[in-house]
Amino acid sequence: MFEFLNVKYKDVLDLPTLNIGQEKITTFIGPSGSGKTTILKMLNKLISPTQGKIIFKETDLQQINSVAHRRQVSMLSQNPAIFAGSIRDNLNAGLKFQERELPSDGVLNHILEQVKLNKSLESAANTLSGGEKQRLALGRLLLLNSEVYLLDEPSSALDDETEEIIIQMLTDHIKREKKTIVMVTHSKAIAQKYSDIIIEISKGKMLKSEVQL
Numbered sequence: 120m121f122e123f124l125n126v127k128y129k130d131v132l133d134l135p136t137l138n139i140g141q142e143k144i145t146t147f148i149g150p151s152g153s154g155k156t157t158i159l160k161m162l163n164k165l166i167s168p169t170q171g172k173i174i175f176k177e178t179d180l181q182q183i184n185s186v187a188h189r190r191q192v193s194m195l196s197q198n199p200a201i202f203a204g205s206i207r208d209n210l211n212a213g214l215k216f217q218e219r220e221l222p223s224d225g226v227l228n229h230i231l232e233q234v235k236l237n238k239s240l241e242s243a244a245n246t247l248s249g250g251e252k253q254r255l256a257l258g259r260l261l262l263l264n265s266e267v268y269l270l271d272e273p274s275s276a277l278d279d280e281t282e283e284i285i286i287q288m289l290t291d292h293i294k295r296e297k298k299t300i301v302m303v304t305h306s307k308a309i310a311q312k313y314s315d316i317i318i319e320i321s322k323g324k325m326l327k328s329e330v331q332l
Protein backbone atom coordinates (compact mmCIF):
# COMPACT_ATOMS: atom_id res chain seq x y z
CA MET A 120 0.00 0.00 0.00
CA PHE A 121 2.90 2.31 0.86
CA GLU A 122 6.21 1.80 -0.86
CA PHE A 123 9.34 3.72 0.11
CA LEU A 124 11.89 4.31 -2.62
CA ASN A 125 15.26 5.55 -1.36
CA VAL A 126 13.59 7.75 1.23
CA LYS A 127 15.63 10.09 3.39
CA TYR A 128 14.39 12.70 5.80
CA LYS A 129 17.16 15.15 6.71
CA ASP A 130 19.69 13.16 8.74
CA VAL A 131 16.86 11.55 10.69
CA LEU A 132 15.78 8.71 8.37
CA ASP A 133 17.43 6.65 5.68
CA LEU A 134 15.13 3.98 4.28
CA PRO A 135 16.18 2.62 0.88
CA THR A 136 13.20 0.22 0.74
CA LEU A 137 10.19 -0.30 2.92
CA ASN A 138 6.76 -1.71 2.10
CA ILE A 139 3.61 -1.44 4.14
CA GLY A 140 0.88 -3.88 3.15
CA GLN A 141 -2.82 -3.23 2.76
CA GLU A 142 -5.13 -4.75 5.40
CA LYS A 143 -2.16 -5.53 7.59
CA ILE A 144 -1.12 -4.39 11.03
CA THR A 145 2.41 -3.12 10.68
CA THR A 146 4.19 -2.09 13.86
CA PHE A 147 7.34 -0.02 14.23
CA ILE A 148 9.44 -0.57 17.30
CA GLY A 149 12.75 0.96 18.28
CA PRO A 150 14.43 3.24 20.80
CA SER A 151 13.29 6.78 21.55
CA GLY A 152 14.45 9.17 18.85
CA SER A 153 15.00 6.45 16.24
CA GLY A 154 12.57 8.03 13.75
CA LYS A 155 9.31 6.12 14.24
CA THR A 156 7.05 9.17 14.55
CA THR A 157 8.81 10.76 11.58
CA ILE A 158 7.79 7.74 9.46
CA LEU A 159 4.13 8.10 10.51
CA LYS A 160 4.22 11.82 9.73
CA MET A 161 5.50 11.06 6.24
CA LEU A 162 2.73 8.50 5.69
CA ASN A 163 0.20 11.16 6.71
CA LYS A 164 1.88 13.71 4.40
CA LEU A 165 2.50 16.05 7.32
CA ILE A 166 6.12 16.09 6.16
CA SER A 167 7.70 14.93 2.91
CA PRO A 168 10.93 13.05 2.25
CA THR A 169 13.91 15.31 1.60
CA GLN A 170 15.12 12.64 -0.86
CA GLY A 171 13.43 9.73 -2.61
CA LYS A 172 9.70 9.13 -2.73
CA ILE A 173 6.80 7.33 -1.16
CA ILE A 174 4.29 5.59 -3.40
CA PHE A 175 0.74 5.25 -2.06
CA LYS A 176 -1.41 2.85 -4.08
CA GLU A 177 0.71 3.33 -7.19
CA THR A 178 0.78 7.15 -7.01
CA ASP A 179 3.67 9.28 -5.77
CA LEU A 180 2.46 10.85 -2.52
CA GLN A 181 3.78 14.19 -3.78
CA GLN A 182 1.11 14.13 -6.48
CA ILE A 183 -1.72 13.54 -4.00
CA ASN A 184 -3.58 16.44 -2.39
CA SER A 185 -2.82 16.45 1.36
CA VAL A 186 -6.40 17.01 2.51
CA ALA A 187 -7.72 14.27 0.20
CA HIS A 188 -4.95 11.97 1.44
CA ARG A 189 -5.90 12.54 5.08
CA ARG A 190 -9.46 11.43 4.37
CA GLN A 191 -8.06 8.01 3.56
CA VAL A 192 -5.22 7.98 6.03
CA SER A 193 -5.80 9.37 9.52
CA MET A 194 -3.36 9.70 12.36
CA LEU A 195 -3.62 9.49 16.14
CA SER A 196 -0.66 11.42 17.49
CA GLN A 197 1.16 10.74 20.73
CA ASN A 198 -0.54 13.66 22.49
CA PRO A 199 -3.86 14.07 20.73
CA ALA A 200 -5.59 17.44 21.06
CA ILE A 201 -8.73 17.45 23.18
CA PHE A 202 -10.76 20.63 22.76
CA ALA A 203 -12.72 22.55 25.38
CA GLY A 204 -16.34 21.46 25.12
CA SER A 205 -18.24 18.24 25.54
CA ILE A 206 -17.31 14.68 24.67
CA ARG A 207 -19.81 14.95 21.80
CA ASP A 208 -18.04 18.06 20.44
CA ASN A 209 -14.73 16.24 20.57
CA LEU A 210 -16.05 13.10 18.88
CA ASN A 211 -17.59 15.19 16.09
CA ALA A 212 -14.56 17.46 15.62
CA GLY A 213 -12.83 15.39 12.93
CA LEU A 214 -16.01 14.88 10.91
CA LYS A 215 -16.87 18.59 11.17
CA PHE A 216 -13.43 19.49 9.92
CA GLN A 217 -13.96 17.21 6.95
CA GLU A 218 -17.42 18.78 6.42
CA ARG A 219 -19.12 15.42 6.77
CA GLU A 220 -22.50 14.52 8.21
CA LEU A 221 -22.57 14.20 12.01
CA PRO A 222 -23.64 10.86 13.51
CA SER A 223 -26.60 10.22 15.81
CA ASP A 224 -26.13 9.95 19.57
CA GLY A 225 -26.67 6.21 19.18
CA VAL A 226 -23.60 5.94 16.98
CA LEU A 227 -21.56 8.19 19.29
CA ASN A 228 -22.53 6.14 22.35
CA HIS A 229 -21.58 2.95 20.54
CA ILE A 230 -18.14 4.40 19.85
CA LEU A 231 -17.76 5.35 23.53
CA GLU A 232 -18.57 1.75 24.43
CA GLN A 233 -15.98 0.49 21.97
CA VAL A 234 -13.24 2.62 23.49
CA LYS A 235 -14.46 1.75 27.02
CA LEU A 236 -15.29 5.33 27.95
CA ASN A 237 -18.17 5.20 30.37
CA LYS A 238 -19.22 8.89 30.19
CA SER A 239 -22.14 10.86 28.89
CA LEU A 240 -21.85 12.75 25.62
CA GLU A 241 -22.53 15.99 27.52
CA SER A 242 -19.60 15.60 29.94
CA ALA A 243 -16.81 18.14 29.73
CA ALA A 244 -13.84 16.67 27.88
CA ASN A 245 -11.16 18.70 29.64
CA THR A 246 -11.82 17.03 33.00
CA LEU A 247 -11.02 13.56 31.64
CA SER A 248 -7.87 11.76 32.76
CA GLY A 249 -4.96 11.30 30.37
CA GLY A 250 -5.99 7.74 29.51
CA GLU A 251 -9.63 8.77 29.02
CA LYS A 252 -8.55 11.58 26.70
CA GLN A 253 -6.53 9.11 24.69
CA ARG A 254 -9.56 6.81 24.37
CA LEU A 255 -11.74 9.78 23.37
CA ALA A 256 -9.24 10.67 20.65
CA LEU A 257 -9.28 7.06 19.50
CA GLY A 258 -13.10 7.20 19.29
CA ARG A 259 -12.85 10.36 17.22
CA LEU A 260 -10.43 8.61 14.91
CA LEU A 261 -12.65 5.54 14.48
CA LEU A 262 -15.59 7.77 13.51
CA LEU A 263 -13.59 9.00 10.53
CA ASN A 264 -13.80 5.45 9.20
CA SER A 265 -10.71 5.97 7.04
CA GLU A 266 -8.89 3.23 5.18
CA VAL A 267 -5.62 3.51 7.06
CA TYR A 268 -5.06 4.36 10.70
CA LEU A 269 -1.67 5.62 11.83
CA LEU A 270 -1.34 5.17 15.57
CA ASP A 271 1.53 6.70 17.51
CA GLU A 272 1.76 4.93 20.85
CA PRO A 273 -2.02 4.44 21.02
CA SER A 274 -1.92 2.97 24.49
CA SER A 275 0.85 4.98 26.16
CA ALA A 276 -1.48 6.61 28.72
CA LEU A 277 -3.42 3.43 29.50
CA ASP A 278 -2.95 0.89 32.26
CA ASP A 279 -2.09 -2.64 31.15
CA GLU A 280 -5.62 -3.99 31.35
CA THR A 281 -7.23 -1.10 29.43
CA GLU A 282 -4.39 -1.23 26.93
CA GLU A 283 -5.10 -4.87 26.19
CA ILE A 284 -8.85 -4.29 25.83
CA ILE A 285 -8.38 -1.28 23.55
CA ILE A 286 -5.77 -2.88 21.31
CA GLN A 287 -7.87 -6.03 21.05
CA MET A 288 -10.93 -3.94 20.08
CA LEU A 289 -8.90 -1.99 17.54
CA THR A 290 -7.35 -5.02 15.92
CA ASP A 291 -10.74 -6.82 15.73
CA HIS A 292 -12.27 -3.72 14.15
CA ILE A 293 -9.44 -3.46 11.65
CA LYS A 294 -9.66 -7.10 10.58
CA ARG A 295 -13.45 -7.01 10.35
CA GLU A 296 -13.55 -3.77 8.37
CA LYS A 297 -10.51 -4.66 6.26
CA LYS A 298 -8.56 -1.58 7.31
CA THR A 299 -4.84 -1.06 7.52
CA ILE A 300 -2.97 -0.10 10.68
CA VAL A 301 0.49 1.32 10.97
CA MET A 302 1.40 1.61 14.62
CA VAL A 303 4.29 2.69 16.81
CA THR A 304 4.67 1.12 20.22
CA HIS A 305 7.25 0.77 22.95
CA SER A 306 5.69 -2.52 23.98
CA LYS A 307 7.31 -5.56 22.39
CA ALA A 308 4.57 -7.71 23.91
CA ILE A 309 1.82 -5.70 22.20
CA ALA A 310 3.78 -5.70 18.94
CA GLN A 311 4.24 -9.46 19.00
CA LYS A 312 0.69 -10.25 19.99
CA TYR A 313 -1.18 -8.07 17.51
CA SER A 314 1.00 -7.28 14.49
CA ASP A 315 1.27 -8.98 11.14
CA ILE A 316 4.66 -7.39 10.57
CA ILE A 317 7.12 -5.85 13.03
CA ILE A 318 9.70 -3.43 11.71
CA GLU A 319 12.58 -2.54 13.97
CA ILE A 320 14.04 0.93 13.52
CA SER A 321 17.34 2.11 14.94
CA LYS A 322 18.96 5.48 14.30
CA GLY A 323 16.73 6.10 11.29
CA LYS A 324 17.48 2.79 9.59
CA MET A 325 15.52 -0.41 9.29
CA LEU A 326 17.25 -3.10 11.35
CA LYS A 327 14.87 -5.90 10.55
CA SER A 328 11.39 -6.70 9.38
CA GLU A 329 9.67 -9.76 10.79
CA VAL A 330 6.48 -11.38 9.61
CA GLN A 331 4.48 -12.70 12.57
CA LEU A 332 2.83 -16.07 12.13
Ligand SMILES: Nc1ncnc2c1ncn2[C@@H]1O[C@H](COP(=O)(O)OP(=O)(O)OP(=O)(O)O)[C@@H](O)[C@H]1O
Pocket residue numbers: 129131149150151152153154155156157158
Ligand atom coordinates in the same frame (compact mmCIF):
# COMPACT_ATOMS: atom_id res chain seq x y z
N1 LIG B 1 11.66 18.29 11.52
C1 LIG B 1 12.76 17.76 12.04
N2 LIG B 1 13.97 18.22 11.73
C2 LIG B 1 15.09 17.69 12.25
N3 LIG B 1 15.10 16.68 13.13
C3 LIG B 1 13.93 16.19 13.50
C4 LIG B 1 12.69 16.67 12.97
N4 LIG B 1 11.69 15.96 13.50
C5 LIG B 1 12.27 15.07 14.35
N5 LIG B 1 13.59 15.20 14.34
C6 LIG B 1 14.56 14.38 15.10
O1 LIG B 1 14.50 13.09 14.55
C7 LIG B 1 14.71 12.10 15.55
C8 LIG B 1 13.60 11.08 15.48
O2 LIG B 1 12.40 11.65 15.98
P1 LIG B 1 11.06 10.80 16.10
O3 LIG B 1 10.05 11.68 16.78
O4 LIG B 1 10.70 10.28 14.77
O5 LIG B 1 11.51 9.62 17.05
P2 LIG B 1 10.69 8.41 17.70
O6 LIG B 1 11.38 7.17 17.28
O7 LIG B 1 9.25 8.53 17.34
O8 LIG B 1 10.91 8.67 19.23
P3 LIG B 1 9.94 8.42 20.54
O9 LIG B 1 9.86 6.94 20.70
O10 LIG B 1 10.71 9.09 21.63
O11 LIG B 1 8.63 9.08 20.24
C9 LIG B 1 14.80 12.85 16.87
O12 LIG B 1 16.16 12.96 17.22
C10 LIG B 1 14.19 14.21 16.56
O13 LIG B 1 14.76 15.21 17.35
